[in-house]
Structure formats: C-alpha cells, structure tokens
Amino acid sequence: MNFDFSDEQKQLKDEARRFLADKASKSALRKILDGQSGLDGKAGASYDKTLWKGVAEMGWLGAAIPEAHGGLGLGRLELCVLAEEIGRSLAAVPFSSTVYFFAEALLLAGSDAQKAAWLPKIAQGDAIGCFAISEGPGAVSASAIRCSYENGALNGVKTPVTDGDVADAAIVLAKEGSGLSLFLAPLEGVARESLKTLEPTRGHAALTFKNTKAERIGEAGRGWELAEAVLDRAATLLAFEQVGGAQACLEMAVDYAKNRYAFSRPIGSFQGIKHKLADMYVNIEVARSNAYYAAWALSTEAPELKLAAAAARVAACEAYHFAAKENVQTHGGIGFTWEVDCHLFYRRAKLLAVQAGAPAVWKEKLVRQLEAKNAA
Amino acid sequence: MDFNDTPEEAKFRSEARAFLDANLKPKLRGREPGGGGDELARSKAYQKKKADAGFSGITWPKEHGGRGLPAIFQVIFGQEEGKYEPLGGPFIIGLGMCVPTIISMGTDAQRERFVAKALNGEEIWCQLFSEPSAGSDVAAARTRAVKDGEDWIVNGQKVWTSGAHISDWGLLLVRTDPELPKHKGLTMFIVNMKDPGVEVRPIHQMSGGSNFNEVYFTDVRIADAMRVGGVGEGWKVALVTLMNERLAVGGSPGPDYAEILELARRLSGPSGQGALLQDPAFRQKLADWYVSAEGYKLGRFRTMTALSKGGVPGPESSIGKIINANRLQDITNAAIEAQDHYGIVAQDGPDGVFGDAYLWAPGLRIAGGSDEILKNIIAERVLGLPQDPRADKDVAFKDLPTGR
Ligand SMILES: Cc1cc2nc3c(=O)[nH]c(=O)nc-3n(C[C@H](O)[C@H](O)[C@H](O)COP(=O)(O)OP(=O)(O)OC[C@H]3O[C@@H](n4cnc5c(N)ncnc54)[C@H](O)[C@@H]3O)c2cc1C
Numbered sequence: 001m002n003f004d005f006s007d008e009q010k011q012l013k014d015e016a017r018r019f020l021a022d023k024a025s026k027s028a029l030r031k032i033l034d035g036q037s038g039l040d041g042k043a044g045a046s047y048d049k050t051l052w053k054g055v056a057e058m059g060w061l062g063a064a065i066p067e068a069h070g071g072l073g074l075g076r077l078e079l080c081v082l083a084e085e086i087g088r089s090l091a092a093v094p095f096s097s098t099v100y101f102f103a104e105a106l107l108l109a110g111s112d113a114q115k116a117a118w119l120p121k122i123a124q125g126d127a128i129g130c131f132a133i134s135e136g137p138g139a140v141s142a143s144a145i146r147c148s149y150e151n152g153a154l155n156g157v158k159t160p161v162t163d164g165d166v167a168d169a170a171i172v173l174a175k176e177g178s179g180l181s182l183f184l185a186p187l188e189g190v191a192r193e194s195l196k197t198l199e200p201t202r203g204h205a206a207l208t209f210k211n212t213k214a215e216r217i218g219e220a221g222r223g224w225e226l227a228e229a230v231l232d233r234a235a236t237l238l239a240f241e242q243v244g245g246a247q248a249c250l251e252m253a254v255d256y257a258k259n260r261y262a263f264s265r266p267i268g269s270f271q272g273i274k275h276k277l278a279d280m281y282v283n284i285e286v287a288r289s290n291a292y293y294a295a296w297a298l299s300t301e302a303p304e305l306k307l308a309a310a311a312a313r314v315a316a317c318e319a320y321h322f323a324a325k326e327n328v329q330t331h332g333g334i335g336f337t338w339e340v341d342c343h344l345f346y347r348r349a350k351l352l353a354v355q356a357g358a359p360a361v362w363k364e365k366l367v368r369q370l371e372a373k374n375a376a
Numbered sequence: 377m378d379f380n381d382t383p384e385e386a387k388f389r390s391e392a393r394a395f396l397d398a399n400l401k402p403k404l405r406g407r408e409p410g411g412g413g414d415e416l417a418r419s420k421a422y423q424k425k426k427a428d429a430g431f432s433g434i435t436w437p438k439e440h441g442g443r444g445l446p447a448i449f450q451v452i453f454g455q456e457e458g459k460y461e462p463l464g465g466p467f468i469i470g471l472g473m474c475v476p477t478i479i480s481m482g483t484d485a486q487r488e489r490f491v492a493k494a495l496n497g498e499e500i501w502c503q504l505f506s507e508p509s510a511g512s513d514v515a516a517a518r519t520r521a522v523k524d525g526e527d528w529i530v531n532g533q534k535v536w537t538s539g540a541h542i543s544d545w546g547l548l549l550v551r552t553d554p555e556l557p558k559h560k561g562l563t564m565f566i567v568n569m570k571d572p573g574v575e576v577r578p579i580h581q582m583s584g585g586s587n588f589n590e591v592y593f594t595d596v597r598i599a600d601a602m603r604v605g606g607v608g609e610g611w612k613v614a615l616v617t618l619m620n621e622r623l624a625v626g627g628s629p630g631p632d633y634a635e636i637l638e639l640a641r642r643l644s645g646p647s648g649q650g651a652l653l654q655d656p657a658f659r660q661k662l663a664d665w666y667v668s669a670e671g672y673k674l675g676r677f678r679t680m681t682a683l684s685k686g687g688v689p690g691p692e693s694s695i696g697k698i699i700n701a702n703r704l705q706d707i708t709n710a711a712i713e714a715q716d717h718y719g720i721v722a723q724d725g726p727d728g729v730f731g732d733a734y735l736w737a738p739g740l741r742i743a744g745g746s747d748e749i750l751k752n753i754i755a756e757r758v759l760g761l762p763q764d765p766r767a768d769k770d771v772a773f774k775d776l777p778t779g780r
Contacts, residue, residue, distance in 0.1 A: 133717075134716065134717035134718055137642070137643055137715040137716070137718040137719070137727070138642075138643035138644035138645075138652070138714075138715060138716060138718070139643070139644050139646045139648060139652075139716045140648075140716060140717070141644055141648030141649070142648065143648065144644055144648075159718065159721075160718055160720060160721050162717075195721050195722075196721070196722040197720045197721050197722050198712075198720055198721075198722055198731050198734065198735065199720055204720065204721070259779050260779050261509070261513075261777065261778050261779030262511065262512045262513040262516075263512070263513045263516075263766070263767070263768055264513075264516075264767040264768040264776045264777050264778070265767060266779055267512075270748070270764070272748035272751065272752065273748065321709070325705065325738060328582070328738040328742075329738065329741055329742065329746070329747065329748075332511050332742055332746060333506065333511055333535065333536045333742055333743075335582075335738070335742070336582050336739040336742055337579055337580065337581055337582060338580035338581060338582055338584070339580065340582075342582070343582035343738075346582070346735075346738065347735075350709075350712060350719075350720060350734070353713060354712065354713060354715075354716055354717050354718075354719045354720050355717060355720070357716060357717070358646065358713040358714070358716045358717075358719070359713060360646035360655075360657065360658075360713060361646045361716065363646070363657075364646045364647050
C-alpha cells in the first residue's frame with residue numbers, strides 16, 4: 001500500500017500554491033465579488049480572466065486530458081492536487097465546471113470526434129464548459145427532468161448553471177423519447193439570465209434552450225447513469241477543493257486564535273476555542289482520507305469509485321461547512337465583516353456543497369452503495 | 377400551572393389585537409421589505425402610538441411611565457405583535473437594555489429626562505460597550521474619560537455599535553482609572569450621539585448591509601450629571617445592561633421550523649421520490665427544530681413567571697441565544713441544501729429569506745455574548761464550575777498583556 005501522493009505530485013502542489021498565492025489574490029477575487037472586475041472598476045466578468053489565462057498557460061486545464069487531445073496527459077491524481085490548491089485560494093475561475101464536469105463528461109462518454117472538437121480548446125483555455133442538470137429548487141431526479149431533445153434540438157430551462165453565464169458549451173441532461181440522454185450543446189444564441197447568488201465570486205445563469213442544436217454524448221437512454229458517473233468524478237475532484245478551502249479556514253482560525261487576546265490571554269488558550277479548532281482538524285482529516293481513497297479509485301477507474309466518491313463528498317461537505325462557519329465564529333465581530341475573508345469561505349463552502357448535489361442526496365447514494373456491497 | 381389566559385389576560389390580549397390590527401400591516405411570509413429611510417419614520421410613528429395606547433413599557437413601574445403589569449402581559453403583547461410586520465427593531469437596544477439600566481441605576485433627573493422619550497420612540501439608543509480589543513472581554517475597555525472640572529472629556533473608539541447611525545443617545549462604558557485593576561476603573565455615561573466630537577462610521581457586514589458602526593470620540597465633553605452609577609462602578613452598571621441584553625436579544629430571529637416545513641412540502645426529497653416533507657431524515661430534523669423552538673419559547677414563559685414573582689433575569693437566560701442562533705444557522709443551511717443546486721440562488725421571493733438569514737446567522741452567534749462566552753456563563757455562574765485561572769484580577773489595567 002502507498003496511500004500518499006508522489007514526490008512529483010507534491011512538487012506540482014507546491015508550484016500551484018506559489019502560483020495561486022501570487023496570481024489568485026484576494027484583491028482580484030474581491031473585484032469579482034463587488035462586481036467590479038471590468039476596466040476602471042466597472043461591472044465586469046464573473047471570473048478572473050487574467051488568472052484563467054495563467055491557469056491555461058500552466059497547463060492545468062489539460063492536466064488530465066490526453067496528449068493526443070492537446071493536454072498534458074498527466075492523471076487524475078495531478079488534477080486532485082491542483083483542485084486542493086484552487087480550493088484553498090478560492091480562485092474565481094470556471095475551473096470546476098470546465099474541467100471536472102465538462103471535460104470529464106467528454107472523456108467519459110464523448111465520441112472521438114467530440115473529443116477532438118472540444119478537448120484541445122479546453123486544454124488551451126479557449127473554451128469554457130458547464131454542466132446543466134438542475135431545473136429548479138429540489139433534489140434533481142430522473143423523473144423530474146422536463147428539458148427535452150427531439151430532432152437534433154433541445155428545449156427547456158436549466159437553472160442554476162454554475163458558470164453558465166460565460167460558458168461556450170454545456171453538457172445537458174434531457175429527455176429523449178421515454179428515457180434520458182446526455183447532450184452537448186454549444187451555447188451561442190442560447191438565452192442566459194445571470195443569477196444573483198449567495199456566492200458572487202462564481203457566475204451563475206439560467207439557460208433557456210429554444211430549438212438549440214445539440215448532439216448526444218454517449219448512448220441514448222443512458223443519460224441518468226452517465227450524469228451520475230460524471231458527478232462521481234466531479235465530486236471526487238470537488239472534495240479536494242473543499243478540503244483545500246477547509247484547511248485554509250483552519251489555518252486562518254489557528255493563526256487568529258494565537259494572536260487575538262481576550263481576558264489577557266490568547267483566545268486559543270481557551271478550551272472552548274481549542275476544541276473547536278481540534279474538531280475542524282478532525283473533520284478535515286476524515287475528509288482528506290476519504291478524498292484520497294476516491295482519488296485512487298478515480299485514477300485507476302476502480303469500481304469502488306461510486307462508494308468512495310460519495311464518502312469523499314459527504315465528508316468534505318461537512319468538513320468545509322464546519323470549518324467555514326466556525327472560522328467566522330473564532331474571529332468574533334471582525335469575522336462578521338465584509339472586509340475580512342471569513343465570509344468568502346463561508347459562501348464558497350455553501351456553493352460547493354450544492355453544486356454537485358446536496359449532501360443528503362449523496363448520503364442516500366452512499367447508503368445504497370453500501371447496501372449493494374453488503375447484500376445478504 | 378396554567379397555559380390558558382386568565383379572564384384579565386384574555387381581555388388584555390384582545391385589546392392588544394385590536395390595537396395592532398388598527399396600526400400594523402400583517403407580516404409577510406418570509407422576507408421583510410428592506411430597511412429604507414422611510415421605515416425608520418414608520419417605526420417611530422408606530423412606537424408613539426404604542427406608547428399612547430399603553431403598550432410600551434408594559435412591565436415598567438408606573439412612576440417611570442410604564443404600566444406596572446406583570447411580565448406575562450409583555451409576553452402576551454409580544455406574541456400578538458409578532459404576527460405583524462416588525463417595526464420595533466430600532467428600539468430594542470434602548471428599551472430592552474439601556475433605559476432599563478438607567479431606571480435601575482440612574483438618577484431621578486436622568487429618568488425624568490430619558491425614559492418617556494425612549495418609550496414613545498422619540499429618541500433612539502445604542503450600546504457603546506465593545507471596542508477593538510474589548511469584545512468578549514468588555515471590561516477591558518480602553519476608551520478614556522478624564523475629569524475636567526464638573527465635566528469629563530472622552531477620547532477613544534467603540535466598535536460594532538448597532539444602530540449608532542440612527543441613535544440620539546448612547547450608553548457608554550469608559551475607563552476612568554487605568555491604575556486600578558480592570559473591573560474597578562470603569563465608569564458608565566450617557567453620551568449625546570449628536571455631539572460634534574462623536575463620529576460614526578458604518579461597518580460593512582458579511583451579509584451585505586451596514587447595521588453596525590465604528591464610533592470615534594474626540595474630546596467629547598460629558599457633564600458629570602450624565603454619569604450612571606458611581607465613578608469606578610461602571611462594571612456593576614454594565615452587568616445590569618448585559619443581563620437585560622440576554623433577555624432582549626434571545627428571541628426567535630428569522631425563518632424557523634414552520635417556514636422550512638412549508639418549503640419542504642414543495643420540494644422533491646433527496647431520494648428523488650416524493651416530497652422532502654415525506655423524507656424520514658428530514659422529518660426527524662424537523663422534530664428537533666420544533667423541540668428546540670418550543671423549548672426556548674416555553675422556557676421564556678418560565679423566566680417571565682419568575683420575573684413576575686419579583687425575580688431578576690439571571691444567567692440562565694443565556695441559553696436563549698445559544699439555542700436560537702444555532703438553530704437559525706442550522707435551519708437556513710438545511711433549507712439551502714434542501715433546494716439542492718438551486719439553494720445557492722439569492723431569491724427575491726419569500727424563499728429568499730433562508731439565504732439572507734444564512735448570511736446573518738453567524739453574526740447572531742457573536743453579538744450580545746458569543747456562544748462560547750454564554751456557555752462559560754452557564755458553566756461558571758449556573759453550574760458553579762470553577763473559573764479559568766484569571767491573569768487579570770489584581771493587576772493594574774495598564775499593565776495587562778494584550779494581543780492583536
Ligand atoms: C451583529 C453584531 C452586533 C453587535 N452590536 C453591538 C452593540 O450594539 N454594542 C456593543 O457594544 N457591541 C456589539 N457587538 C459586539 C459583540 O458584543 C462582540 O463582537 C462580542 O462580544 C465578541 O467580541 P469580539 O468581537 O471582540 O470577539 P473576541 O472577544 O475577540 O472573541 C473571538 C473568539 O474568541 C472566543 N472567546 C473569547 N473569550 C473566550 C473565553 N473566555 N472562552 C472561550 N472562548 C472565548 C469568542 O467566543 C470568539 O469566538 C455586536 C456584534 C455583532 C456581531
């Protein structure tokens with residue numbers, strides 16, 4: 001057994017951390033937050049375009065894309081270490097939508113032609129992708145999908161779609177005949193309504209498809225199954241972002257607790273704070289170990305992925321939620337201000353907890369896997 | 377024990393209803409209209425009518441303009457008023473904390489000057505206790521008052537002062553003697569917020585709005601007649617305010633079990649089959665939320681009963697805010713997750729209340745005594761557990777260690 005990343009992977013992680021510390025500054029993030037990323041502080045993009053370009057130049061967008069399709073042909077483990085650093089930095093880029101969802105869907109189910117058409121553009125940073133399954137409030141379920149495909153065209157509304165406001169193309173789950181299939185739809189000409197969210201550093205939109213040309217990806221009628229498989233992959237990668245974000249919260253809180261005094265002592269000397277920070281650490285370690293296992297399953301295409309991804313997601317959602325809210329709490333009044341970064345993590349934690357399906361949905365999946373595995 | 381109104385209480389309740397029906401709009405489900413300038417004027421107008429009708433200061437002594445009724449009548453009025461649009465916000469700190477402190481610790485002249493105008497909404501109050509390095513440890517206040525003839529000159533800074541921007545008066549905790557140990561060198565004053573030496577700067581909070589402020593004092597002159605309690609007795613006075621605060625700020629603050637129940641009827645559940653409300657795991661949580669909300673509410677009735685018999689609000693009331701603030705964070709989080717991906721959308725409709733409240737729930741866990749401080753109070757003052765060793769007891773305040 002070797003349950004750790006390799007030296008090269010750790011080196012990649014260090015390099016990513018240095019790059020993001022420099023290029024994904026909180027001040028750039030705050031311009032997006034305040035809707036002032038445009039020139040002269042005018043309303044601008046929902047993502048950091050300079051950083052996106054930098055990320056593309058670093059080759060990260062194609063880290064897991066085969067060289068034949070213009071990527072670096074590294075592996076999923078490399079993508080995991082990058083995800084952790086992106087999560088820690090809160091980088092305001094459409095990385096997860098493009099890489100964990102869109103590219104993974106193509107790698108999983110795309111035809112050679114579809115891969116050839118899109119993967120090189122992704123790897124170059126010339127295309128942004130997104131994943132459109134939700135159609136409104138409530139758990140997404142196969143029977144509730146209304147969006148439909150007929151005669152080469154999609155009709156219906158998907159909302160919310162993370163990065164749907166800027167994406168060039170979407171992977172869309174829609175009805176086809178009596179079943180569901182997955183489709184690839186370029187978004188040119190599709191009506192998009194930008195949505196205000198609790199997490200303004202990531203863009204969101206409602207997409208309205210009206211006779212939108214689209215092509216099926218994967219087999220007809222297997223849409224739900226494929227969407228679930230994409231979600232397993234994305235959940236694994238997102239778990240690393242979540243662990244990275246949670247770890248950043250823990251570090252902020254520990255640092256503050258060492259330096260902030262109340263009652264003439266550092267607040268970190270009070271057990272009420274010590275135990276809170278220790279709980280954060282425990283949750284993060286549980287999440288990290290589950291994420292590692294899912295990373296292994298993802299990188300080796302092991303059948304364990306379904307259960308491992310669910311476990312990684314459930315643990316990561318819990319760890320990030322707890323770390324983000326208790327980081328605010330540890331900071332006291334100052335943690336409740338706009339200027340201090342605590343709320344940026346609190347917001348991102350919530351987005352990542354619902355973006356690939358809420359924890360309750362994954363707990364249900366997890367237990368179904370467990371039941372099947374332990375069938376009498 | 378009897379949970380039904382006595383004939384006298386029933387009569388009071390129907391009077392309250394008639395008054396409220398005539399003067400307030402019913403509560404909207406979910407989100408309330410944003411706090412525009414006009415809202416303050418409406419709040420003040422409502423407060424005036426309330427005072428004229430005898431519903432302001434229901435439990436306060438008659439000689440101070442109150443009605444002198446037992447606490448249960450305040451509970452009854454609160455229950456009925458809670459069904460209408462909330463307009464009482466600007467007066468919570470004054471009527472719940474500052475003015476009761478003046479009634480019990482102030483001079484006759486102060487009561488004469490301030491009580492009636494607070495009761496009828498003419499004047500708004502804020503609580504100037506916390507400072508950048510004195511929050512949980514509020515007795516570490518550094519804002520200085522120095523005697524100058526019959527007056528005091530105040531210099532320093534307060535922070536997180538809710539409502540300072542709309543306030544006429546503030547209850548101000550200052551240090552009058554840094555040579556004494558920390559709790560002994562404090563004194564309480566009433567300060568005119570319109571004094572030119574008082575500068576109020578809004579703080580942008582994480583939920584987006586700006587309801588609290590930094591307040592700077594530069595050579596502010598305060599007459600000795602505005603001192604509340606003796607010189608060096610500021611901590612004793614502050615404790616009266618803080619005890620009242622535990623009662624005033626504990627209330628149920630946002631969407632609760634009823635709102636999430638309503639939401640759960642309309643949403644699909646996590647198994648993809650049926651409504652969320654039919655999901656067994658959700659139902660179990662709903663039961664917990666109900667028990668928590670009722671436990672708080674009924675516990676308050678017990679407190680009110682004790683107060684009616686002449687008790688004073690004790691450290692036990694600390695549990696209210698722990699229960700409610702954490703439930704609010706939990707329910708709003710659950711409501712967001714229940715909507716799945718859509719939960720991240722900041723909605724304009726009634727369901728938007730969950731996202732809004734999710735962003736201010738963290739403030740509620742900190743304001744008016746953080747969870748940790750309230751738990752320490754319960755552990756030490758209710759359960760009698762030994763205190764942490766104190767580094768700050770018999771040392772001159774100026775010699776105490778500080779951090780950032
Ligand atoms: C929305 C809001 C409104 C407010 N309104 C007012 C107002 O109107 N007037 C006013 O005077 N103040 C107000 N406050 C200030 C509030 O009372 C303080 O923020 C609070 O007491 C915490 O102090 P602090 O911010 O300095 O945090 P700190 O005291 O620095 O606390 C930081 C962390 O350390 C923990 N901690 C501190 N001491 C201990 C201990 N002994 N054991 C365990 N843990 C400990 C705290 O729980 C917290 O988690 C408001 C605050 C908020 C958030």
